[in-house]
Amino acid sequence: MNSFSLGRYVPYNSFVHRLDPRDKILGSILLMVCVFLPISGWAMTFTMAGILFLLSAILLWCTHSSIRDILSSLRSLWMMIVFLLIIYVLMPHANPTLGVAWNWNGWTVYWDSFAEAGKIMLRLLMMVELTMILTASTKPLDLTYAFEWYLTPLKLLHFPAHEVAMTISIALRFIPTLLDDTNRVMKAQESRGVDFTHGRIWKRLMALTSLIIPLFVSAFMRSEELANAMECRGYNPKAKRTRFRLLHWHWYDYLSLVIVAAVFAFSLYVTITHFDLYAFFWGLTVL
Amino acid sequence: MAIVFKDVFYIYNRKTPLETEALNGISFSIAKGSFTALVGRTGCGKSTLIQHINALLNPAQGEVDIDGWINAAEKKKRSKKVKDLRRHVGLVFQFPEYQLFEETVEKDVAFAPKNFGMSDEDALKAAHAALLSVGLNESFFKRSPFELSGGEKRKVAIAGILAFHPDILVVDEPTAGLDPLGAKAMMELFKSIHDAGTTVVLVTHDMNIVLAYCDSVVVLDNGKIVSITDPVSLFSQDIEKYSLETPLIYQLVKDLEQRGAHLDLTKIKDLASLADQLVALKGKVS
Numbered sequence: 001m002n003s004f005s006l007g008r009y010v011p012y013n014s015f016v017h018r019l020d021p022r023d024k025i026l027g028s029i030l031l032m033v034c035v036f037l038p039i040s041g042w043a044m045t046f047t048m049a050g051i052l053f054l055l056s057a058i059l060l061w062c063t064h065s066s067i068r069d070i071l072s073s074l075r076s077l078w079m080m081i082v083f084l085l086i087i088y089v090l091m092p093h094a095n096p097t098l099g100v101a102w103n104w105n106g107w108t109v110y111w112d113s114f115a116e117a118g119k120i121m122l123r124l125l126m127m128v129e130l131t132m133i134l135t136a137s138t139k140p141l142d143l144t145y146a147f148e149w150y151l152t153p154l155k156l157l158h159f160p161a162h163e164v165a166m167t168i169s170i171a172l173r174f175i176p177t178l179l180d181d182t183n184r185v186m187k188a189q190e191s192r193g194v195d196f197t198h199g200r201i202w203k204r205l206m207a208l209t210s211l212i213i214p215l216f217v218s219a220f221m222r223s224e225e226l227a228n229a230m231e232c233r234g235y236n237p238k239a240k241r242t243r244f245r246l247l248h249w250h251w252y253d254y255l256s257l258v259i260v261a262a263v264f265a266f267s268l269y270v271t272i273t274h275f276d277l278y279a280f281f282w283g284l285t286v287l
Numbered sequence: 288m289a290i291v292f293k294d295v296f297y298i299y300n301r302k303t304p305l306e307t308e309a310l311n312g313i314s315f316s317i318a319k320g321s322f323t324a325l326v327g328r329t330g331c332g333k334s335t336l337i338q339h340i341n342a343l344l345n346p347a348q349g350e351v352d353i354d355g356w357i358n359a360a361e362k363k364k365r366s367k368k369v370k371d372l373r374r375h376v377g378l379v380f381q382f383p384e385y386q387l388f389e390e391t392v393e394k395d396v397a398f399a400p401k402n403f404g405m406s407d408e409d410a411l412k413a414a415h416a417a418l419l420s421v422g423l424n425e426s427f428f429k430r431s432p433f434e435l436s437g438g439e440k441r442k443v444a445i446a447g448i449l450a451f452h453p454d455i456l457v458v459d460e461p462t463a464g465l466d467p468l469g470a471k472a473m474m475e476l477f478k479s480i481h482d483a484g485t486t487v488v489l490v491t492h493d494m495n496i497v498l499a500y501c502d503s504v505v506v507l508d509n510g511k512i513v514s515i516t517d518p519v520s521l522f523s524q525d526i527e528k529y530s531l532e533t534p535l536i537y538q539l540v541k542d543l544e545q546r547g548a549h550l551d552l553t554k555i556k557d558l559a560s561l562a563d564q565l566v567a568l569k570g571k572v573s
Contacts, residue, residue, distance in 0.1 A: 011304055012304060185385060185386055188380045189386060191341050191448070192402060193403045
């Protein structure tokens, strides 16, 4: 059940928690773009990845969520690493620079394949970390407010910004509820002798239906009840509404955004100009 | 002793800011063949406690012995085959109607017996017997559980547990949301199951039920046991501090006593036994 805690809001009062949700969304998007920028040369690729990893690890530490928890909940990803590695090893590499790992009767495998798989894993890990930072430190409702704020300009094009934000906020609101439901139904079925973790694959699939069907039933029931409740209170999506909690930009929001923007700009500069830190400062020739 | 709790602790959301202690050093035992009520205010740890009986939760500290099956904090001490325990202990959750999923009622009831190793045929037979025992006749067997009313669904779900004849039956508020007659029929069913030799543990907020059916009561408050007695001596105490309500019959008898009637409190459980006592009393007077 532990993996379900991934992505849940954790109520601490860190400086990341206090940041404006709009700032956090923009910042995370910028950092995510950085993660996926194609940088030439292995040394620079891993240097930049290291910088980003360090940054996200520090932020993660600030939100009080531990990297070990993430790693343990990503245990299932190990299968993927192995799979990726196999694919990269089997595929011929375009222009290897790291040398030959082994050569068996013409089947040449370069170290680049391993580096490539490592890069992808690092990217995935950082993606998870960055989303974690966002969701662990921001209340779902604040997130939706921020989304709505970003969508407001689209209102000019008759885009239903409020309705979309409402849908998102309802979806987010019901994630913990559905998880609780899952937990409850799982326990009920386990008392009826279902084993979700052991046994043959066919048995486990059967076990899964005994979980999924009640979940769908309760989800539909909940949505109907919610719709009725909203209707009873005269909910009108087109109505103009005021808000109790308003979002404010503070100086630390600007500061954090400036830092993130600087990192982003540097990454972009490195990508575009093929800037090599090692050659520039120390005159080293690296791969 | 069927169930023995030895200094059991349980903590939800361990090592997070949402950490809450649900069980706080629980030690007690439930005798074989007893009809035990588990009472206390909402959130006092009743549901957490009963999940330990079925090893759905493992204690953070201490151990639970269920007829020799050990549910301990340490994995090494814990018994291995959890299926054996779950065949032994039938746990009916609160609002069990949400666990239905099969196409027909009989298939859903036969689901648990099949999981516990019965053949399809035997499971279906057991399902039919269980359905009849909860008061659903043949016309329900082939219907979809989703088209039934709430009360009927509840009965189907309970039949799904009864079908594999557990030696210990744990029920969490089976009468919540049922109409009075339906609730009475449900309790009569549990009484007959108990009379057939099953140990029954009942979680409830209805003290009338406790007085009428149970032979011992465990009162929980704030994750701790505050009292283990029989219903009559429990109601003679001040129970409002545990958010419990004195049963109507008990209050009536107390009021009668205050007006000079000498009734045997320990023998009065429901209207019928009160009537018997009154007749006996009248015989003495005249």
